[in-house]
Amino acid sequence: MNQQIYVNLAVGNLEQAQAFYRALGYSFDPRFTNQHGAGMQIADGSIFVMLLTRDFFQTLTDKTVVDPRVATSALLSLSCASQEEVDSLVAKAVAAGGTAPRPANDYGFMYTHDFEDLDGNGWGLCYLRSAPA
Numbered sequence: 001m002n003q004q005i006y007v008n009l010a011v012g013n014l015e016q017a018q019a020f021y022r023a024l025g026y027s028f029d030p031r032f033t034n035q036h037g038a039g040m041q042i043a044d045g046s047i048f049v050m051l052l053t054r055d056f057f058q059t060l061t062d063k064t065v066v067d068p069r070v071a072t073s074a075l076l077s078l079s080c081a082s083q084e085e086v087d088s089l090v091a092k093a094v095a096a097g098g099t100a101p102r103p104a105n106d107y108g109f110m111y112t113h114d115f116e117d118l119d120g121n122g123w124g125l126c127y128l129r130s131a132p133a
Helices: 014-023 054-058 083-095
Strands: 005-011 027-029 037-043 047-053 076-079 110-116 122-128
Touching (some): 014 083, 047 054
């Protein structure tokens, strides 16, 4: 069996979060979407993000749910097929209301650029050209 990953993110407004990620080209599986959350597919059959309302997200943990605008609990990274794809996704995120908190970095073997969604959840995008020397 192939492993899958499901990342759960708390969002302030589920409809706005879905619109933001649709603007980046992602789709949602209606089987995993209701008033409490929306199941977003990142990679065919292997990577999923569950956008969950803050109230519902809180039912999944006894810990305090942090506001990602002021505290970081995780850094999400996603590989891309090219530098152009990295730049395109960051541009789409900014156009949809997100931010690019830092400039892009080119390390020679790897190109990276980050964006934050409407709730402040950070995504690091990277394109690996080759293994570091």
